[in-house]
Amino acid sequence: ATQKCTKKNKLLIFCNPDNPTGATYSRDDLQALIPVIREHNIVVLSDEIYGFLEYSGEHHSLAELCPDRTIFSSGLSKWASSGGWRLGFHVFPNELSELCAGLTHAASHTYTSASAPIQYAAAEIYENVAVSVEYNRHSIRILGAVASFVCDELSRCNVRYIPPSGGFFVYIDLEMMRPRLATMGITTGEA
Numbered sequence: 001a002t003q004k005c006t007k008k009n010k011l012l013i014f015c016n017p018d019n020p021t022g023a024t025y026s027r028d029d030l031q032a033l034i035p036v037i038r039e040h041n042i043v044v045l046s047d048e049i050y051g052f053l054e055y056s057g058e059h060h061s062l063a064e065l066c067p068d069r070t071i072f073s074s075g076l077s078k079w080a081s082s083g084g085w086r087l088g089f090h091v092f093p094n095e096l097s098e099l100c101a102g103l104t105h106a107a108s109h110t111y112t113s114a115s116a117p118i119q120y121a122a123a124e125i126y127e128n129v130a131v132s133v134e135y136n137r138h139s140i141r142i143l144g145a146v147a148s149f150v151c152d153e154l155s156r157c158n159v160r161y162i163p164p165s166g167g168f169f170v171y172i173d174l175e176m177m178r179p180r181l182a183t184m185g186i187t188t189g190e191a
Contacts, residue, residue, distance in 0.1 A: 009041065010043065011045060012037070012044045012045070013044075016030075016062065019049075019167060021169070022050075022162070022166050022169050022171065024056075033066075038066075042069065044066070046063055046071065047073045047074075048061055048074050050079070051074060052136050053079050053167050054140070055147070055164075055165055071092050071099075072091040076121070076125065080125055085117065087118045087122055143167075151163055
């Protein structure tokens, strides 16, 4: 992809854990990206909204390993079980302060504020870190057990899937449906 892009500035939107597969990246995987990021002057928007839902509890962030080129993005809606209550944030490195200022300016004309209930919930979550960590530990345990059960059932039915290592999704391979769909005239995902 970097060879096709001739622009001076490049942005990579990187999800870790991935949505929808639940695949996660090891520290070594992330380390391998850094030389490419630096060589091609890439800014990374690292979407880590599912980061606290990695079943191993060992999430590795690109922002830790390549902090000067990475914008960290996260929020409460996934790990804090507050789906629908949108409250997210971005953390910009000092090296990207000009970009941060520009985006802040643009956002100020687009967004107002988060709803009062989620603001109160966020204050509670961030003030009571020990309780939040314990809640998260139980969430990971439950989500991992559910994923394991779903994968076992899919295997029993001979359905192929990508084993998740985080998040709440199990991504199945529907290739087995291709012949049947073709008999109905469906050969692509396009409408």
